[in-house]
Amino acid sequence: xxxxxxxxxLASGLTPVRSRSAMRDGMAIAGLxxxxxxxxxxxxxHRPDLPHAMGEMSFWWKLISLGLLAGxxxxxxxxxxxxxxxxxxxxxxxxxxxxxxxLTGWGIDTTHHADAPLLARLDWQAGMxxxxxxxxxxxxxxxxxxxxxxxxxxxxxxxSALAAGLGAAAWGAFVFFFRCGHDDPLYIVFWYGSGCVxxxxxxxxxxxxxxxx
Amino acid sequence: xxxxxxxxWGAWMAAAQAGHGGAYRRLLGDIRIWLLRYFARRLPPGQxxxxxxxxxxxxxxxxxxxxxxxxxxxxxxxxxxxxWIDRLRAMGRERSDExxxxxxxxxxxxxxxxxxxxxxxxxxxKPAQQQAIRLVKLDGFSVEEASAQTxxxxxxxxxxxxxxxxHLAAIxxxxxxxx
Numbered sequence: 001x002x003x004x005x006x007x008x009x010l011a012s013g014l015t016p017v018r019s020r021s022a023m024r025d026g027m028a029i030a031g032l033x034x035x036x037x038x039x040x041x042x043x044x045x046h047r048p049d050l051p052h053a054m055g056e057m058s059f060w061w062k063l064i065s066l067g068l069l070a071g072x073x074x075x076x077x078x079x080x081x082x083x084x085x086x087x088x089x090x091x092x093x094x095x096x097x098x099x100x101x102x103l104t105g106w107g108i109d110t111t112h113h114a115d116a117p118l119l120a121r122l123d124w125q126a127g128m129x130x131x132x133x134x135x136x137x138x139x140x141x142x143x144x145x146x147x148x149x150x151x152x153x154x155x156x157x158x159x160s161a162l163a164a165g166l167g168a169a170a171w172g173a174f175v176f177f178f179r180c181g182h183d184d185p186l187y188i189v190f191w192y193g194s195g196c197v198x199x200x201x202x203x204x205x206x207x208x209x210x211x212x213x
Numbered sequence: 214x215x216x217x218x219x220x221x222w223g224a225w226m227a228a229a230q231a232g233h234g235g236a237y238r239r240l241l242g243d244i245r246i247w248l249l250r251y252f253a254r255r256l257p258p259g260q261x262x263x264x265x266x267x268x269x270x271x272x273x274x275x276x277x278x279x280x281x282x283x284x285x286x287x288x289x290x291x292x293x294x295x296x297w298i299d300r301l302r303a304m305g306r307e308r309s310d311e312x313x314x315x316x317x318x319x320x321x322x323x324x325x326x327x328x329x330x331x332x333x334x335x336x337x338x339k340p341a342q343q344q345a346i347r348l349v350k351l352d353g354f355s356v357e358e359a360s361a362q363t364x365x366x367x368x369x370x371x372x373x374x375x376x377x378x379x380h381l382a383a384i385x386x387x388x389x390x391x392x
Contacts, residue, residue: 006266007241010273016232017277082278083291153275155295213271
């Protein structure tokens with residue numbers, strides 16, 4: 001087909017479209033995330049000793065770390081669905097934040113009086129259950145971000161997918177945190193970290209396959 | 214002048230988003246010329262027209278991602294660069310011994326060498342990869358001919374083309390590109 005004919009065809013079949021807005025997409029994701037969290041809490045799935053846990057330093061460390069990480073990663077992902085916006089800066093921020101979270105966790109761990117050996121502190125059985133729950137809780141946001149990514153035009157698809165995966169993972173972990181009765185920083189770093197890495201890299205591997213344009 | 218043109222393009226795209234076919238046709242006509250220039254500097258001539266058409270279709274399908282409140286040119290350049298990287302990756306996947314008949318024909322040399330930016334970028338690759346890509350992808354030699362000229366085995370030529378183009382795509386992806 002000649003270019004001139006192609007141009008005629010594209011112009012003649014033109015239909016109005018609604019311009020994409022990152023703000024609108026972000027609000028939709030925030031709404032979905034809020035609904036998920038509210039449902040989780042309304043169904044009584046949170047830990048029964050929540051008021052007591054709020055007195056622990058690790059509680060606030062988990063809350064702030066996961067919330068910030070989810071926010072940075074989701075904003076990075078949604079912004080990068082615009083072809084002229086790169087997700088690299090946001091991912092660097094997320095990596096930096098991850099480092100700070102680990103360091104803070106290590107600092108809190110030094111004040112944590114754990115007598116049990118390292119392997120016992122990781123509590124493999126409960127950890128695997130935590131991992132499964134985090135994956136399930138990250139799915140709503142991961143699916144929503146995939147839909148938005150397909151609708152958008154990301155030009156660094158793997159990095160956008162990584163940001164989307166990380167955002168969904170951190171949010172899944174954030175919601176699960178209200179359920180999780182473990183406050184040991186080592187346990188949290190290991191299992192929450194594993195969950196986030198697993199989901200983020202699953203997103204990075206799978207999302208580019210369904211968002212090609 | 215370029216800024217005025219870009220503003221005009223942005224206004225036309227905004228009108229196109231509202232369903233104005235006339236403005237869209239004018240915009241696509243102008244963009245086509247811009248894209249021809251863009252890809253002529255970056256791709257072998259046999260691929261330029263295909264790349265332009267692919268990009269025009271992508272622009273059409275993703276026109277809703279343009280935000281009329283922002284400048285049009287960076288949006289267009291980002292889409293074009295994405296399609297360029299796509300082409301480089303596709304070149305790496307293509308069988309290196311199947312080349313279009315026209316590529317080695319006399320008189321095409323000036324067109325081939327017009328992929329100036331591509332040649333500049335190739336300078337950043339390892340020498341063996343540079344040689345393989347130059348000979349097979351830009352100068353139109355067969356893999357066997359390139360093998361005879363360079364002393365690399367035919368399979369090594371193919372590997373170097375594949376790896377070189379993959380690396381090239383990564384370089385382009387990590388380099389900001391303002392046309």
